[in-house]
Amino acid sequence: MTNPDLTRWDSRFDTATYVFGEAPNIFLRAHAQGLPPGSALCVADGEGRNGVWLARQGWDVLSLDFSAVAQRKAADLAARHGVALRLEQADVHDWPYPPAAFDLVADVFSQFSRPGDRARKWNGMRRALKPGGHLIVVGYSPKQLDHRTGGPSEVANLYTPDLLRSAFAGLDILALDEVEAVLDEGPGHSGMSAVVTLLARASY
Numbered sequence: 001m002t003n004p005d006l007t008r009w010d011s012r013f014d015t016a017t018y019v020f021g022e023a024p025n026i027f028l029r030a031h032a033q034g035l036p037p038g039s040a041l042c043v044a045d046g047e048g049r050n051g052v053w054l055a056r057q058g059w060d061v062l063s064l065d066f067s068a069v070a071q072r073k074a075a076d077l078a079a080r081h082g083v084a085l086r087l088e089q090a091d092v093h094d095w096p097y098p099p100a101a102f103d104l105v106a107d108v109f110s111q112f113s114r115p116g117d118r119a120r121k122w123n124g125m126r127r128a129l130k131p132g133g134h135l136i137v138v139g140y141s142p143k144q145l146d147h148r149t150g151g152p153s154e155v156a157n158l159y160t161p162d163l164l165r166s167a168f169a170g171l172d173i174l175a176l177d178e179v180e181a182v183l184d185e186g187p188g189h190s191g192m193s194a195v196v197t198l199l200a201r202a203s204y
């Protein structure tokens, strides 16, 4: 059976342009910069800008997304930068997240998830962290509905600091910020934006 969400994403990515740009998200970059490279999972990594940047910093990256069209572009971006990027084509809500497998799990703008699906995804991500592993989450806040420069229109899919604090209770929160900044991430995310960013560590 065809998945209408997948069809929509595949057709959005079916262009030579990188819809979210080729450079990494600035918050992912800032949070990951100081971490010692190891194994990383990039959830809903799309055209691979974040996974490829992490691979260029020495990380062994598994780039997870359900769009084959996006993943072809991710493979091409990795090849152009001369780095390896492991690709897994799967639905992030149903993927069997392996326990204690990654030193870093990064989730940048996966706000297609409705609250129930989001809980399954985030529980999987948390399970996949090695003890001492780091988690990075970046997403739009409800203030983004005033800017309309990217992201979903469903308020339930947007993040607040309290939502992230409660979803990831039990991890050490190293940074949790709500910021307004100009994003320049291809045609998909462009202009003044309201974003919540989290850096946390699994101390267990």
Ligand SMILES: C[S@@+](CC[C@H](N)C(=O)[O-])C[C@H]1O[C@@H](n2cnc3c(N)ncnc32)[C@H](O)[C@@H]1O
Residues within 6 Å of the ligand: 005, 009, 020, 025, 043, 044, 045, 046, 047, 048, 049, 050, 064, 065, 066, 067, 070, 090, 091, 092, 093, 108, 109, 110, 111, 112
């Ligand atoms: C807004 S884009 C962000 C891509 C990437 N994280 C970035 O920051 O450039 C959302 C991504 O989620 C993927 N996606 C949407 N629903 C998905 C699902 N249920 N399972 C896996 N990937 C999904 C899309 O294919 C797309 O690549």
